[in-house]
Amino acid sequence: METEKPARRRETEDRRNEGIASGVEGFNERARRAVNDQQLHDSIELFTHKSVAGRNAVLNALPEAPELRERAYRIKQETMANLDRYLEQMADAVEARGGNVFFATDGEDAVRYIGDLAREKGAKVITKSKSMATEEIELNRRLEEDYSDLGLEIVETDLGEWIAQLAGDTPSHIVGPILHMNRKRITEVLSRTAGEELPPDVEALGSFARRRLREKFVTADIGITGANFGVAETGTVATITNEGNARLVTSVPPVHVVVMGIEKLVPRFTDLSVFVRLLARSGTGQKLTVYTNFITGPRGEGELDGAEEFHLILMDNGRSKLLGTEFEEALYCIRCGACLNVCPVYRQTGGHAYGSTYSGPIGAVITPLLKGQGEAKDLPHASSLCGACWEACPVGIPLHDLLLKLRNQQVEEGLAGKAQEIAFKGFESTMKRPVLYRISSRAGRLAQKPLKKDRPLPGPLGAWTGSRDLPPLAEKSFRELWKEGI
Ligand code: SF4
Numbered sequence: 001m002e003t004e005k006p007a008r009r010r011e012t013e014d015r016r017n018e019g020i021a022s023g024v025e026g027f028n029e030r031a032r033r034a035v036n037d038q039q040l041h042d043s044i045e046l047f048t049h050k051s052v053a054g055r056n057a058v059l060n061a062l063p064e065a066p067e068l069r070e071r072a073y074r075i076k077q078e079t080m081a082n083l084d085r086y087l088e089q090m091a092d093a094v095e096a097r098g099g100n101v102f103f104a105t106d107g108e109d110a111v112r113y114i115g116d117l118a119r120e121k122g123a124k125v126i127t128k129s130k131s132m133a134t135e136e137i138e139l140n141r142r143l144e145e146d147y148s149d150l151g152l153e154i155v156e157t158d159l160g161e162w163i164a165q166l167a168g169d170t171p172s173h174i175v176g177p178i179l180h181m182n183r184k185r186i187t188e189v190l191s192r193t194a195g196e197e198l199p200p201d202v203e204a205l206g207s208f209a210r211r212r213l214r215e216k217f218v219t220a221d222i223g224i225t226g227a228n229f230g231v232a233e234t235g236t237v238a239t240i241t242n243e244g245n246a247r248l249v250t251s252v253p254p255v256h257v258v259v260m261g262i263e264k265l266v267p268r269f270t271d272l273s274v275f276v277r278l279l280a281r282s283g284t285g286q287k288l289t290v291y292t293n294f295i296t297g298p299r300g301e302g303e304l305d306g307a308e309e310f311h312l313i314l315m316d317n318g319r320s321k322l323l324g325t326e327f328e329e330a331l332y333c334i335r336c337g338a339c340l341n342v343c344p345v346y347r348q349t350g351g352h353a354y355g356s357t358y359s360g361p362i363g364a365v366i367t368p369l370l371k372g373q374g375e376a377k378d379l380p381h382a383s384s385l386c387g388a389c390w391e392a393c394p395v396g397i398p399l400h401d402l403l404l405k406l407r408n409q410q411v412e413e414g415l416a417g418k419a420q421e422i423a424f425k426g427f428e429s430t431m432k433r434p435v436l437y438r439i440s441s442r443a444g445r446l447a448q449k450p451l452k453k454d455r456p457l458p459g460p461l462g463a464w465t466g467s468r469d470l471p472p473l474a475e476k477s478f479r480e481l482w483k484e485g486i
Contacts, residue, residue, distance in 0.1 A: 027378040030353040031345075040180055044350050047179040048341040054285015055338060055392070062281065071274050073396045076332035079265055080323055086232040086265050087314060093235025097297025099310035106317045107137025110259055113313055114139070114224070115147040121255060123152065123221035129239065129246040130158035131226025132174060132335055133259045133315060135357045136370075139224070140165070155216045157245040159209055166193050172351030172359065175283045175337035180350050213245070223249035223307065227260035228334070229275060230312075233268045236296040237312065240279060240289045250295055256307035258295075262314050263331040275334060278394035283336035318370040326405055330365050332395045339389035339399060345382050354379060361389035361399040368406055377415050380406035438477075445473050 034040055059065045079086055091101040104110040118126065126143075128134065140154045156165045160177035164170060167189045171177030178186070187200040194208055225246055229238040237258050239246040250256050266272065280286040299306030322328050340346045340360030351359035356367040356376060364379040380403045383389075389399040410416045411424075430436045456465045464470075476484075 027353060027355065027382050030355060031349040031382070034349040034353045039182055040350050041348070043179055043182055044347055047173070047176050048347050051175075051283075051285055051337075051341045055282055055341070056285075058281045058285055058287055062277070065278075065281075068274050068278055069394055069396050072278055072334075072394060073332065075266060075271050075274060076395055079267055080263070080328055080331055082267075083262065083265065083320075083323060086267055087262060089232040089267075090230055090235055090265060091312075091314070093233065094297060094310070094312050095235075097235055097300070097310075099235065099297040099312055102311065102313045104313050104315040104317070107139075107142070107315070110137055110313050110315050110317075111139060111142045111146060113311075114222075114257055114259075115143055115150075117255070117257065117311065118143070118147060118150055118152060118222060121221055123150070123255075125216060125220045126152055126154045126222045126224060127157050127216055127220040127249045127253065128154060128161075128224045129226070129241065129249045130156075130161050130177070131224070131259060132357060133226045133261050134224065135171060136261075137259075137315070137317065139259070153216075155213070155220075157213050157216065157243075157249055158241070159206075159243060159245075162209065162213065163189055166190070170352070170357075173337060173340055174335050174358070174360075174362075180352065217245075217248040217252050220249070220253040222255045222257060223251075223253040224257045224259065225249055227258050227264050228279065229272060230260050230265050230314075231267075231269050231272065232265055234296055235312075236269065236294050238272060238276070239293045239295070240276065240291070241293070242284070242286075242290045244291050246293055247291060250293065250307060251305040254307060255309040255311070256295070256298070257311045257313065259313045259315055261319060262316055263319050263333070279334055279336050282338040282392070282394040322369055327365075327369055327402060329397050330362070330369055330402055332397050333362050333366070334395060335362075336394055338392040338394065342388040342392045344384055344386065344388070349382075354382065361403070362397075365399055365402045365406065373406065373410055373413065373415055377410055380410070438479075441473065441477055445475070448472055 062068075087103075091103075094101050102109075102113050104113060117123075128140075134140070140156075143152055143154060156162045158177070161171065163178050163181070163186055167181070167185075169178070169181075172180040181189075183200050183202075187198055187205065190205050190208055191198045193212070198204055198208055225237075225239055227237045228240045230236070231238070237260065239250070266275065276288070276292060280289045295306070295310075298308055298310040319331060322331055337360070339362055340351070343360050346360040351363070354360070354363045354367070356363055356371070356379070358366050361383060364382050367379050368376040383400065383403050385400045385403065387400045390397065390401075393399065407416070411421060430440050456462050457470065
Protein backbone atom coordinates (compact mmCIF):
# COMPACT_ATOMS: atom_id res chain seq x y z
CA MET A 1 0.00 0.00 0.00
CA GLU A 2 1.45 3.34 -1.01
CA THR A 3 1.00 5.96 1.66
CA GLU A 4 2.45 9.27 2.80
CA LYS A 5 2.80 7.80 6.26
CA PRO A 6 4.35 7.06 8.58
CA ALA A 7 6.86 9.91 8.25
CA ARG A 8 4.36 12.58 7.33
CA ARG A 9 1.76 11.42 9.79
CA ARG A 10 4.38 11.42 12.49
CA GLU A 11 5.43 14.88 11.48
CA THR A 12 1.84 16.14 11.58
CA GLU A 13 1.24 14.58 14.98
CA ASP A 14 4.57 15.79 16.34
CA ARG A 15 3.91 19.32 15.16
CA ARG A 16 0.54 19.27 16.89
CA ASN A 17 1.89 17.83 20.09
CA GLU A 18 4.84 20.20 20.10
CA GLY A 19 2.49 23.11 19.56
CA ILE A 20 0.35 22.08 22.50
CA ALA A 21 3.18 21.20 24.84
CA SER A 22 5.42 24.15 24.18
CA GLY A 23 2.70 26.71 23.90
CA VAL A 24 4.42 27.87 20.68
CA GLU A 25 1.32 27.10 18.69
CA GLY A 26 -1.97 26.78 20.48
CA PHE A 27 -5.58 26.60 19.46
CA ASN A 28 -5.70 30.28 18.49
CA GLU A 29 -2.90 30.02 15.93
CA ARG A 30 -4.26 26.82 14.41
CA ALA A 31 -7.78 28.24 14.40
CA ARG A 32 -6.62 31.42 12.67
CA ARG A 33 -5.15 29.35 9.84
CA ALA A 34 -8.30 27.26 9.61
CA VAL A 35 -10.76 30.16 9.41
CA ASN A 36 -8.84 31.60 6.47
CA ASP A 37 -9.14 28.34 4.55
CA GLN A 38 -12.23 28.73 2.37
CA GLN A 39 -12.19 25.14 1.08
CA LEU A 40 -12.10 23.83 4.63
CA HIS A 41 -14.91 26.15 5.63
CA ASP A 42 -17.10 25.00 2.70
CA SER A 43 -16.47 21.32 3.51
CA ILE A 44 -17.31 21.76 7.20
CA GLU A 45 -20.44 23.74 6.41
CA LEU A 46 -21.67 21.13 3.94
CA PHE A 47 -21.18 18.25 6.40
CA THR A 48 -22.42 19.90 9.57
CA HIS A 49 -25.44 21.51 7.93
CA LYS A 50 -26.56 18.17 6.50
CA SER A 51 -25.92 16.33 9.78
CA VAL A 52 -27.80 18.87 11.90
CA ALA A 53 -30.78 18.94 9.53
CA GLY A 54 -30.91 15.12 9.46
CA ARG A 55 -30.60 14.88 13.22
CA ASN A 56 -33.35 17.39 13.85
CA ALA A 57 -35.70 15.62 11.44
CA VAL A 58 -35.30 12.12 12.93
CA LEU A 59 -35.34 13.27 16.54
CA ASN A 60 -38.41 15.44 16.01
CA ALA A 61 -40.13 12.37 14.62
CA LEU A 62 -39.33 10.40 17.79
CA PRO A 63 -41.70 11.55 20.54
CA GLU A 64 -39.85 9.62 23.25
CA ALA A 65 -36.50 11.27 22.43
CA PRO A 66 -36.40 13.46 25.59
CA GLU A 67 -37.23 10.43 27.75
CA LEU A 68 -34.52 8.35 26.04
CA ARG A 69 -32.02 11.13 26.69
CA GLU A 70 -32.91 11.15 30.36
CA ARG A 71 -32.65 7.35 30.54
CA ALA A 72 -29.29 7.38 28.76
CA TYR A 73 -27.94 9.84 31.32
CA ARG A 74 -29.23 7.74 34.25
CA ILE A 75 -27.78 4.51 32.81
CA LYS A 76 -24.37 6.11 32.39
CA GLN A 77 -24.57 7.61 35.87
CA GLU A 78 -25.33 4.19 37.33
CA THR A 79 -22.58 2.56 35.27
CA MET A 80 -19.91 4.99 36.46
CA ALA A 81 -21.01 4.65 40.08
CA ASN A 82 -20.43 0.88 39.85
CA LEU A 83 -17.79 0.72 37.15
CA ASP A 84 -15.43 -1.64 38.97
CA ARG A 85 -18.25 -4.18 39.45
CA TYR A 86 -19.45 -3.93 35.86
CA LEU A 87 -15.92 -4.28 34.48
CA GLU A 88 -15.45 -7.49 36.45
CA GLN A 89 -18.81 -8.74 35.22
CA MET A 90 -17.88 -7.95 31.61
CA ALA A 91 -14.51 -9.69 31.95
CA ASP A 92 -16.10 -12.79 33.50
CA ALA A 93 -18.74 -12.97 30.79
CA VAL A 94 -16.16 -12.69 27.98
CA GLU A 95 -13.92 -15.33 29.56
CA ALA A 96 -16.89 -17.66 30.08
CA ARG A 97 -17.45 -17.49 26.30
CA GLY A 98 -13.83 -18.41 25.60
CA GLY A 99 -12.49 -14.89 25.07
CA ASN A 100 -9.39 -13.25 26.57
CA VAL A 101 -9.53 -10.05 28.60
CA PHE A 102 -6.72 -7.62 29.28
CA PHE A 103 -6.94 -4.53 31.51
CA ALA A 104 -4.70 -1.83 30.03
CA THR A 105 -3.72 0.99 32.37
CA ASP A 106 -2.66 3.19 29.48
CA GLY A 107 -1.99 3.27 25.77
CA GLU A 108 1.45 1.75 26.16
CA ASP A 109 -0.06 -1.31 27.84
CA ALA A 110 -2.59 -1.74 25.06
CA VAL A 111 0.04 -1.36 22.31
CA ARG A 112 2.31 -3.86 24.03
CA TYR A 113 -0.47 -6.43 24.31
CA ILE A 114 -1.34 -6.13 20.62
CA GLY A 115 2.29 -6.06 19.48
CA ASP A 116 3.15 -9.17 21.48
CA LEU A 117 0.05 -10.91 20.15
CA ALA A 118 1.06 -10.01 16.57
CA ARG A 119 4.51 -11.47 17.22
CA GLU A 120 3.07 -14.64 18.73
CA LYS A 121 0.74 -15.14 15.77
CA GLY A 122 3.39 -14.28 13.16
CA ALA A 123 1.01 -11.61 11.87
CA LYS A 124 1.86 -9.57 8.79
CA VAL A 125 -1.39 -7.81 7.91
CA ILE A 126 -3.71 -6.17 10.42
CA THR A 127 -7.05 -4.73 9.35
CA LYS A 128 -8.81 -2.14 11.50
CA SER A 129 -12.24 -0.66 11.59
CA LYS A 130 -12.83 2.87 12.82
CA SER A 131 -11.88 3.33 16.45
CA MET A 132 -11.31 6.58 18.32
CA ALA A 133 -9.70 4.69 21.21
CA THR A 134 -6.92 3.43 18.93
CA GLU A 135 -6.52 6.93 17.43
CA GLU A 136 -6.20 8.24 20.99
CA ILE A 137 -3.22 5.97 21.71
CA GLU A 138 -1.76 6.31 18.18
CA LEU A 139 -1.85 2.55 17.87
CA ASN A 140 -0.74 2.37 14.22
CA ARG A 141 2.31 4.57 14.62
CA ARG A 142 3.40 2.91 17.85
CA LEU A 143 3.03 -0.59 16.44
CA GLU A 144 4.99 0.37 13.36
CA GLU A 145 7.74 1.92 15.45
CA ASP A 146 7.93 -0.37 18.47
CA TYR A 147 7.44 -3.57 16.48
CA SER A 148 9.22 -2.51 13.29
CA ASP A 149 10.97 -5.90 13.11
CA LEU A 150 7.59 -7.54 12.40
CA GLY A 151 7.07 -5.48 9.22
CA LEU A 152 3.38 -5.11 10.02
CA GLU A 153 1.03 -3.68 7.44
CA ILE A 154 -1.81 -1.98 9.33
CA VAL A 155 -4.74 -1.02 7.15
CA GLU A 156 -7.65 1.19 8.15
CA THR A 157 -10.76 -0.11 6.41
CA ASP A 158 -13.34 2.57 7.13
CA LEU A 159 -13.27 4.47 3.83
CA GLY A 160 -12.66 7.88 5.40
CA GLU A 161 -10.05 6.56 7.81
CA TRP A 162 -8.30 4.69 4.97
CA ILE A 163 -8.10 7.86 2.86
CA ALA A 164 -6.78 9.79 5.88
CA GLN A 165 -4.19 7.05 6.42
CA LEU A 166 -3.11 7.13 2.76
CA ALA A 167 -2.79 10.91 2.92
CA GLY A 168 -0.71 10.76 6.12
CA ASP A 169 -3.46 12.76 7.77
CA THR A 170 -5.53 12.38 10.95
CA PRO A 171 -9.33 12.36 11.33
CA SER A 172 -10.90 15.77 11.88
CA HIS A 173 -14.33 14.63 13.11
CA ILE A 174 -15.49 11.72 15.25
CA VAL A 175 -18.00 10.54 12.67
CA GLY A 176 -16.73 12.13 9.42
CA PRO A 177 -12.96 11.64 9.59
CA ILE A 178 -12.17 13.34 6.28
CA LEU A 179 -14.84 15.99 6.15
CA HIS A 180 -11.97 18.46 5.75
CA MET A 181 -11.08 17.02 2.33
CA ASN A 182 -12.93 17.80 -0.85
CA ARG A 183 -13.42 15.45 -3.79
CA LYS A 184 -10.40 16.85 -5.64
CA ARG A 185 -8.07 16.04 -2.75
CA ILE A 186 -9.59 12.57 -2.27
CA THR A 187 -9.15 11.85 -5.99
CA GLU A 188 -5.50 12.93 -5.78
CA VAL A 189 -4.84 10.66 -2.80
CA LEU A 190 -6.53 7.61 -4.34
CA SER A 191 -4.95 8.22 -7.77
CA ARG A 192 -1.50 8.25 -6.21
CA THR A 193 -2.29 4.99 -4.43
CA ALA A 194 -3.65 3.46 -7.65
CA GLY A 195 -0.60 4.59 -9.62
CA GLU A 196 -2.90 6.01 -12.29
CA GLU A 197 -5.27 8.93 -12.75
CA LEU A 198 -8.70 8.02 -11.38
CA PRO A 199 -11.78 9.98 -12.46
CA PRO A 200 -13.22 12.27 -9.75
CA ASP A 201 -16.31 10.14 -9.69
CA VAL A 202 -17.82 8.61 -6.55
CA GLU A 203 -18.55 5.27 -8.24
CA ALA A 204 -15.04 4.92 -9.67
CA LEU A 205 -13.31 5.97 -6.47
CA GLY A 206 -15.52 3.70 -4.37
CA SER A 207 -14.94 0.76 -6.64
CA PHE A 208 -11.16 1.24 -6.50
CA ALA A 209 -11.29 1.41 -2.69
CA ARG A 210 -13.44 -1.73 -2.53
CA ARG A 211 -11.02 -3.72 -4.71
CA ARG A 212 -7.98 -2.65 -2.71
CA LEU A 213 -9.55 -3.19 0.68
CA ARG A 214 -10.98 -6.62 -0.20
CA GLU A 215 -7.41 -7.83 -0.84
CA LYS A 216 -6.54 -6.77 2.69
CA PHE A 217 -9.64 -8.24 4.30
CA VAL A 218 -8.90 -11.71 2.97
CA THR A 219 -5.22 -11.70 3.84
CA ALA A 220 -5.46 -10.16 7.33
CA ASP A 221 -4.06 -12.12 10.26
CA ILE A 222 -5.61 -9.93 12.95
CA GLY A 223 -8.65 -7.64 12.92
CA ILE A 224 -8.84 -4.72 15.35
CA THR A 225 -11.99 -2.79 16.20
CA GLY A 226 -13.13 -0.38 18.83
CA ALA A 227 -16.47 -0.78 20.58
CA ASN A 228 -19.43 1.54 20.60
CA PHE A 229 -20.73 -0.29 23.64
CA GLY A 230 -19.76 -3.21 25.84
CA VAL A 231 -22.50 -5.06 27.74
CA ALA A 232 -21.39 -6.18 31.20
CA GLU A 233 -24.22 -8.68 31.62
CA THR A 234 -23.42 -10.74 28.50
CA GLY A 235 -19.86 -9.76 27.54
CA THR A 236 -21.17 -8.50 24.20
CA VAL A 237 -19.38 -5.84 22.18
CA ALA A 238 -21.48 -3.66 19.86
CA THR A 239 -20.02 -2.03 16.76
CA ILE A 240 -22.25 0.37 14.89
CA THR A 241 -21.18 1.22 11.35
CA ASN A 242 -22.43 2.14 7.90
CA GLU A 243 -19.90 0.46 5.64
CA GLY A 244 -19.86 -3.19 6.63
CA ASN A 245 -16.10 -3.12 7.02
CA ALA A 246 -16.35 -3.94 10.74
CA ARG A 247 -18.03 -7.25 9.85
CA LEU A 248 -15.16 -8.19 7.57
CA VAL A 249 -12.60 -7.11 10.17
CA THR A 250 -14.27 -9.12 12.93
CA SER A 251 -15.10 -12.28 11.03
CA VAL A 252 -12.45 -12.94 8.34
CA PRO A 253 -9.13 -12.87 10.24
CA PRO A 254 -8.63 -15.69 12.75
CA VAL A 255 -7.99 -13.21 15.59
CA HIS A 256 -10.21 -10.31 16.64
CA VAL A 257 -8.94 -7.68 19.10
CA VAL A 258 -11.27 -5.07 20.59
CA VAL A 259 -9.81 -1.91 22.13
CA MET A 260 -12.50 -0.43 24.32
CA GLY A 261 -12.37 2.55 26.67
CA ILE A 262 -13.71 1.45 30.05
CA GLU A 263 -16.43 4.13 29.91
CA LYS A 264 -18.11 2.37 26.97
CA LEU A 265 -19.78 -0.14 29.29
CA VAL A 266 -23.50 -0.45 29.83
CA PRO A 267 -24.82 -2.85 32.47
CA ARG A 268 -27.58 -4.71 30.61
CA PHE A 269 -28.29 -5.82 27.05
CA THR A 270 -31.64 -4.00 27.15
CA ASP A 271 -29.75 -0.72 27.77
CA LEU A 272 -28.62 -0.93 24.16
CA SER A 273 -32.19 -0.25 23.04
CA VAL A 274 -31.79 3.25 24.51
CA PHE A 275 -28.34 4.02 23.12
CA VAL A 276 -28.72 2.46 19.69
CA ARG A 277 -31.83 4.56 19.07
CA LEU A 278 -29.99 7.72 20.07
CA LEU A 279 -26.57 7.18 18.52
CA ALA A 280 -27.32 7.06 14.80
CA ARG A 281 -30.05 9.69 15.04
CA SER A 282 -27.71 12.12 16.81
CA GLY A 283 -24.59 11.39 14.80
CA THR A 284 -25.68 10.94 11.22
CA GLY A 285 -29.41 11.67 11.21
CA GLN A 286 -30.26 8.02 10.51
CA LYS A 287 -32.87 6.02 12.37
CA LEU A 288 -30.39 3.19 12.52
CA THR A 289 -26.96 2.67 11.00
CA VAL A 290 -26.68 0.14 8.19
CA TYR A 291 -24.75 -2.42 10.26
CA THR A 292 -25.34 -2.98 13.96
CA ASN A 293 -23.15 -5.85 15.12
CA PHE A 294 -23.21 -7.68 18.43
CA ILE A 295 -20.19 -9.88 19.05
CA THR A 296 -19.97 -12.12 22.08
CA GLY A 297 -16.65 -13.91 22.30
CA PRO A 298 -15.00 -16.03 19.60
CA ARG A 299 -16.86 -18.24 17.12
CA GLY A 300 -18.70 -20.91 19.04
CA GLU A 301 -19.25 -24.51 18.08
CA GLY A 302 -21.63 -24.82 15.17
CA GLU A 303 -21.47 -21.07 14.41
CA LEU A 304 -20.74 -20.07 10.84
CA ASP A 305 -18.71 -16.94 11.37
CA GLY A 306 -16.64 -15.02 13.86
CA ALA A 307 -12.97 -15.06 14.76
CA GLU A 308 -11.33 -18.15 16.24
CA GLU A 309 -9.76 -15.99 18.97
CA PHE A 310 -11.29 -13.01 20.70
CA HIS A 311 -9.31 -10.50 22.80
CA LEU A 312 -10.93 -7.64 24.69
CA ILE A 313 -8.65 -4.84 25.89
CA LEU A 314 -10.38 -2.73 28.53
CA MET A 315 -8.42 0.50 28.43
CA ASP A 316 -8.28 3.10 31.19
CA ASN A 317 -5.76 5.66 29.90
CA GLY A 318 -6.74 8.36 32.39
CA ARG A 319 -10.48 7.69 32.54
CA SER A 320 -10.74 6.21 36.03
CA LYS A 321 -9.25 9.31 37.64
CA LEU A 322 -12.40 11.20 36.59
CA LEU A 323 -14.72 8.85 38.49
CA GLY A 324 -16.44 10.52 41.42
CA THR A 325 -15.12 13.97 40.44
CA GLU A 326 -16.98 17.01 39.13
CA PHE A 327 -15.84 15.91 35.63
CA GLU A 328 -17.30 12.39 35.70
CA GLU A 329 -20.05 13.29 33.23
CA ALA A 330 -17.40 13.60 30.51
CA LEU A 331 -17.27 9.79 30.65
CA TYR A 332 -20.92 9.50 29.59
CA CYS A 333 -20.01 10.40 25.98
CA ILE A 334 -21.05 7.92 23.29
CA ARG A 335 -18.96 9.66 20.60
CA CYS A 336 -21.85 10.57 18.32
CA GLY A 337 -20.31 13.84 17.11
CA ALA A 338 -23.53 15.86 17.49
CA CYS A 339 -21.88 18.48 19.71
CA LEU A 340 -19.25 19.13 17.03
CA ASN A 341 -21.87 19.68 14.36
CA VAL A 342 -23.71 22.39 16.29
CA CYS A 343 -20.69 24.11 17.85
CA PRO A 344 -20.13 27.61 16.41
CA VAL A 345 -16.41 27.30 17.12
CA TYR A 346 -15.96 23.86 15.53
CA ARG A 347 -17.98 25.01 12.52
CA GLN A 348 -15.44 27.77 11.90
CA THR A 349 -12.24 25.91 12.65
CA GLY A 350 -12.79 22.20 11.98
CA GLY A 351 -11.19 19.46 14.04
CA HIS A 352 -7.46 19.82 13.40
CA ALA A 353 -7.36 23.20 15.12
CA TYR A 354 -7.95 21.40 18.43
CA GLY A 355 -4.63 19.58 18.00
CA SER A 356 -5.95 16.40 19.57
CA THR A 357 -7.77 13.19 18.68
CA TYR A 358 -11.04 14.50 20.08
CA SER A 359 -12.25 17.84 18.78
CA GLY A 360 -15.25 20.11 19.23
CA PRO A 361 -16.85 20.63 22.64
CA ILE A 362 -16.24 17.08 23.87
CA GLY A 363 -12.62 17.34 22.69
CA ALA A 364 -12.21 20.64 24.53
CA VAL A 365 -13.41 18.87 27.69
CA ILE A 366 -11.89 15.41 27.45
CA THR A 367 -8.44 16.33 26.07
CA PRO A 368 -7.30 18.41 29.06
CA LEU A 369 -8.86 15.85 31.39
CA LEU A 370 -7.02 12.90 29.84
CA LYS A 371 -3.76 14.67 28.96
CA GLY A 372 -3.63 17.20 31.77
CA GLN A 373 -4.55 20.88 31.70
CA GLY A 374 -0.94 21.92 31.15
CA GLU A 375 -0.92 20.18 27.76
CA ALA A 376 -4.16 21.59 26.37
CA LYS A 377 -5.03 24.59 28.49
CA ASP A 378 -6.31 26.67 25.60
CA LEU A 379 -9.02 24.15 24.66
CA PRO A 380 -11.51 24.96 27.46
CA HIS A 381 -11.49 28.50 26.07
CA ALA A 382 -12.38 27.33 22.55
CA SER A 383 -16.06 27.82 23.27
CA SER A 384 -18.63 30.58 23.34
CA LEU A 385 -20.45 28.73 26.17
CA CYS A 386 -23.68 29.06 24.20
CA GLY A 387 -24.84 25.63 25.40
CA ALA A 388 -25.74 24.32 21.90
CA CYS A 389 -23.53 21.29 22.57
CA TRP A 390 -25.46 20.38 25.71
CA GLU A 391 -28.77 20.74 23.88
CA ALA A 392 -27.58 18.46 21.09
CA CYS A 393 -25.97 15.83 23.32
CA PRO A 394 -28.07 12.64 23.38
CA VAL A 395 -26.80 11.84 26.87
CA GLY A 396 -27.35 15.36 28.21
CA ILE A 397 -23.72 16.01 29.18
CA PRO A 398 -23.52 19.64 30.39
CA LEU A 399 -20.45 20.36 28.28
CA HIS A 400 -20.62 24.13 28.79
CA ASP A 401 -20.60 23.60 32.58
CA LEU A 402 -17.62 21.28 32.35
CA LEU A 403 -15.76 23.84 30.23
CA LEU A 404 -16.40 26.48 32.88
CA LYS A 405 -15.21 24.13 35.60
CA LEU A 406 -12.02 23.49 33.64
CA ARG A 407 -11.44 27.23 33.31
CA ASN A 408 -12.04 27.59 37.02
CA GLN A 409 -9.54 24.84 37.73
CA GLN A 410 -6.96 26.65 35.59
CA VAL A 411 -7.37 29.75 37.76
CA GLU A 412 -7.11 27.72 40.97
CA GLU A 413 -3.99 25.97 39.73
CA GLY A 414 -2.39 29.20 38.56
CA LEU A 415 -2.51 28.14 34.91
CA ALA A 416 -4.56 31.11 33.73
CA GLY A 417 -2.63 34.17 32.53
CA LYS A 418 -2.11 37.03 35.00
CA ALA A 419 -4.00 39.48 32.74
CA GLN A 420 -7.04 37.20 32.68
CA GLU A 421 -6.95 36.78 36.43
CA ILE A 422 -6.75 40.54 37.03
CA ALA A 423 -9.55 41.23 34.52
CA PHE A 424 -11.92 38.74 36.14
CA LYS A 425 -11.07 39.82 39.68
CA GLY A 426 -11.87 43.42 38.62
CA PHE A 427 -15.13 42.25 37.04
CA GLU A 428 -16.07 40.34 40.19
CA SER A 429 -15.51 43.26 42.56
CA THR A 430 -17.36 45.64 40.23
CA MET A 431 -20.38 43.38 40.01
CA LYS A 432 -20.45 42.95 43.79
CA ARG A 433 -20.47 46.71 44.54
CA PRO A 434 -23.36 48.79 43.18
CA VAL A 435 -21.45 52.08 43.52
CA LEU A 436 -18.48 50.74 41.58
CA TYR A 437 -20.84 49.27 38.99
CA ARG A 438 -22.55 52.66 38.47
CA ILE A 439 -19.25 54.50 38.18
CA SER A 440 -17.82 52.00 35.68
CA SER A 441 -21.02 52.06 33.57
CA ARG A 442 -20.77 55.84 33.33
CA ALA A 443 -17.06 55.62 32.55
CA GLY A 444 -17.82 53.05 29.85
CA ARG A 445 -20.43 55.30 28.26
CA LEU A 446 -17.95 58.16 28.18
CA ALA A 447 -15.09 56.02 26.92
CA GLN A 448 -17.12 54.67 24.01
CA LYS A 449 -17.90 58.13 22.63
CA PRO A 450 -14.83 58.42 20.34
CA LEU A 451 -15.49 54.89 19.04
CA LYS A 452 -19.10 55.41 18.19
CA LYS A 453 -18.81 55.78 14.44
CA ASP A 454 -17.47 52.48 13.12
CA ARG A 455 -16.85 50.92 16.56
CA PRO A 456 -13.56 49.04 16.10
CA LEU A 457 -11.71 48.76 19.39
CA PRO A 458 -8.14 50.08 19.49
CA GLY A 459 -4.96 47.98 19.75
CA PRO A 460 -5.12 44.25 20.38
CA LEU A 461 -8.80 44.56 21.32
CA GLY A 462 -9.43 45.19 17.61
CA ALA A 463 -9.05 41.43 17.08
CA TRP A 464 -12.42 41.05 18.80
CA THR A 465 -14.27 43.72 16.80
CA GLY A 466 -12.56 42.67 13.54
CA SER A 467 -15.25 40.06 12.99
CA ARG A 468 -17.95 41.01 15.50
CA ASP A 469 -20.29 43.89 16.25
CA LEU A 470 -19.81 45.69 19.51
CA PRO A 471 -23.25 46.98 20.53
CA PRO A 472 -22.96 50.39 22.22
CA LEU A 473 -23.86 50.85 25.86
CA ALA A 474 -27.27 52.53 26.18
CA GLU A 475 -27.21 56.29 26.76
CA LYS A 476 -29.05 55.76 30.05
CA SER A 477 -29.05 52.72 32.32
CA PHE A 478 -32.25 50.95 33.32
CA ARG A 479 -31.99 52.40 36.84
CA GLU A 480 -31.68 55.94 35.48
CA LEU A 481 -34.69 55.45 33.24
CA TRP A 482 -36.59 53.93 36.16
CA LYS A 483 -35.81 56.93 38.35
CA GLU A 484 -37.05 59.21 35.62
CA GLY A 485 -40.29 57.24 35.64
CA ILE A 486 -39.55 56.01 32.08
S1 SF4 B 1 -20.49 14.82 24.23
FE1 SF4 B 1 -22.59 14.19 23.72
S2 SF4 B 1 -22.95 15.14 21.70
FE2 SF4 B 1 -20.73 15.21 22.02
S3 SF4 B 1 -19.95 13.36 21.04
FE3 SF4 B 1 -20.32 12.85 23.21
S4 SF4 B 1 -22.39 12.01 23.26
FE4 SF4 B 1 -22.19 13.06 21.30
